[in-house]
Amino acid sequence: MASSEQRNMSCKRTNYIKWHDYFMANAILAAKRSKDPSSQVGACIVNEDKKIVGIGYNSMPHGCSDDEFPWAKNSEDVLENKYFYVCHAELNAVLNKNSADVKNCTIYVSLFPCNECAKVIIQAGIKEVIYLSDKHSHKPETIASKKLLDAAKVKYWQYKSNQSKIVIYFDENNWNIRIYRECDQVSLE
Numbered sequence: 650m651a652s653s654e655q656r657n658m659s660c661k662r663t664n665y666i667k668w669h670d671y672f673m674a675n676a677i678l679a680a681k682r683s684k685d686p687s688s689q690v691g692a693c694i695v696n697e698d699k700k701i702v703g704i705g706y707n708s709m710p711h712g713c714s715d716d717e718f719p720w721a722k723n724s725e726d727v728l729e730n731k732y733f734y735v736c737h738a739e740l741n742a743v744l745n746k747n748s749a750d751v752k753n754c755t756i757y758v759s760l761f762p763c764n765e766c767a768k769v770i771i772q773a774g775i776k777e778v779i780y781l782s783d784k785h786s787h788k789p790e791t792i793a794s795k796k797l798l799d800a801a802k803v804k805y806w807q808y809k810s811n812q813s814k815i816v817i818y819f820d821e822n823n824w825n826i827r828i829y830r831e832c833d834q835v836s837l838e
């Protein structure tokens with residue numbers, strides 16, 4: 650008779666990362682590349698075959714040093730604030746695409762896209778937006794964004810994960826990932 654270990658080895662794993670968590674985690678990981686001290690935003694574009702075709706985060710444009718351009722948001726001189734210069738995560742994800750186009754793709758974003766990003770999403774042919782935070786839902790940029798997405802029939806919905814956290818261990822001999830469910834403090838393998 651097979652031992653429980655042998656049985657475990659002959660069945661497929663069940664604690665694998667589910668697609669939505671996987672793609673949203675990629676967006677969150679990308680966000681952590683951002684140099685913006687107050688808001689890091691990440692975006693991950695996925696095609697109909699569940700392949701990642703673009704990743705982006707908010708950054709200064711190429712050739713515009715992120716040591717020299719400002720990251721402030723409340724300077725009296727608007728030219729000393731980041732807003733005129735920074736490229737949004739969604740724009741970068743579309744421009745970074747490694748496929749011919751992003752038609753009918755889904756974009757996973759850590760923050761609901763602003764109106765400017767909504768225009769990019771629509772014009773690029775992206776059909777679905779899955780977002781984590783909607784913390785600016787009261788702002789005109791977000792209200793306008795939803796108007797645009799509604800008119801263009803781009804579906805959007807907020808992702809609520811069953812996992813509360815995913816921890817990555819960078820141990821060269823025993824690299825691992827632990828997935829913690831919200832309902833318990835026990836980590837899955």
Ligand SMILES: O=c1ccn([C@H]2C[C@H](O)[C@@H](COP(=O)(O)O)O2)c(=O)[nH]1
Pocket residue numbers: 685687688689690706707708722731735736737738739760761762763764766
């Ligand atoms: O759709 C969006 C909206 C904003 N961002 C980026 C642009 C900026 O770097 C920050 C916003 O800065 P605040 O300090 O929160 O005003 O977020 C984006 O990438 N995508």
Ligand SMILES: [Zn+2]
Pocket residue numbers: 737738739762763764765766767
């Ligand atoms: Zn934007």
